[in-house]
Amino acid sequence: xxxxxxxxxxxxxxxxxxxxxxxxxxxxxxxxxxxxxxxxxxxxxxxxxxxxxxxxxxxxxxxxxxxxxxxxxxxxxxxxxxxxxxxxxxxxxxxxxxxxxxxxxxxxxxxxxxxxxxxxxxxxxxxxxxxxxxxxxxxxxxxxxxxxxxxxxxxxxxxxxxxxxxxxxxxxxxxxxxxxxxxxxxxxxxxxxxxxxxxxxxxxxxxxxxxxxxxxxxxxxxxxxxxxxxxxxxxxxxxxxxxxxxxxxxxxxxxxxxxxxxxxxxxx
Numbered sequence: 001x002x003x004x005x006x007x008x009x010x011x012x013x014x015x016x017x018x019x020x021x022x023x024x025x026x027x028x029x030x031x032x033x034x035x036x037x038x039x040x041x042x043x044x045x046x047x048x049x050x051x052x053x054x055x056x057x058x059x060x061x062x063x064x065x066x067x068x069x070x071x072x073x074x075x076x077x078x079x080x081x082x083x084x085x086x087x088x089x090x091x092x093x094x095x096x097x098x099x100x101x102x103x104x105x106x107x108x109x110x111x112x113x114x115x116x117x118x119x120x121x122x123x124x125x126x127x128x129x130x131x132x133x134x135x136x137x138x139x140x141x142x143x144x145x146x147x148x149x150x151x152x153x154x155x156x157x158x159x160x161x162x163x164x165x166x167x168x169x170x171x172x173x174x175x176x177x178x179x180x181x182x183x184x185x186x187x188x189x190x191x192x193x194x195x196x197x198x199x200x201x202x203x204x205x206x207x208x209x210x211x212x213x214x215x216x217x218x219x220x221x222x223x224x225x226x227x228x229x230x231x232x233x234x235x236x237x238x239x240x241x242x243x244x245x246x247x248x249x250x251x252x253x254x255x256x257x258x259x260x261x262x263x264x265x266x267x268x
Contacts, residue, residue, distance in 0.1 A: 034104030040066030046253030064191025078194025169245030215244030
C-alpha cells in the first residue's frame, strides 16, 4: 500500500487552511483525485502508486474528511471547485484530468462546469450526472440519508461498518475504505453540505471527454444511472467493472487502472 510522504501543502479558504498534497516529478499532465464520502485519499492507494510516475497528482481529502477535518472550519463541499482552482493557479497546472468517486464525482463535474478551460477530461466512478436526469437519484439518496441517521443514533461504529459494507465488494476495497472512514467524525457532517449548488440542468452534451465507470455489484440504481448517463452523453465512454462494488477503483484496482490508462491514451 502506498504511503504518501509528501509534505502537506495548504491553501486558505474562508480564512481557514485546506490541506492537499502535490506529487510532481515535472510531468506534463495532472490528475486531480476526489474520493467518496466518508473515506479519504487512501481510497486511491493503487491509483497513486500506478500513476505517480506518469502524471502529476493532486491528492486531497474532501472537506470534513481526513486531513481536512479542521475544528471550526466553515469550508464545505460547495467550496471544492474553487479550492481546486486555487491549487491549479498556485502551481500553474493548466487543464487537468478530474477523477472522482461517488461524492467526488459530483465535485469533479462541478469543477468542469465552472472551469471548462481547466478541464482536460472527467472520469466518474459510481456517480451520476449533475446536469441530466438526476432528480430520482437525489431523492433516493435522501432516503438513504434517513437510514444513515438511524445507524448514527445507534453508534458511529455501526454507521461506519454499514457504510464500508455498502461501498465496497471486496476485502481489499473494504480495507482501504475502513482506513479512511476511521478518521471521519460526527462533526464532519456539516462540511458535506453544499452539493445542491452543483446541480445545473443542461441538455447539451458536456464539452469534455467523459469516462463513466460503475461496479458490477453496485446498487441497481447506480448501475442504471451510469448506463443512462452514457445514453445521454453520446461521446462518453462507459465501463462496467466485474467483481467491483460502488468504489470500483478500490475493489478492482488493476482493471480500473487499465481502463483509465486506455481512456487517457485515447485523448492524445
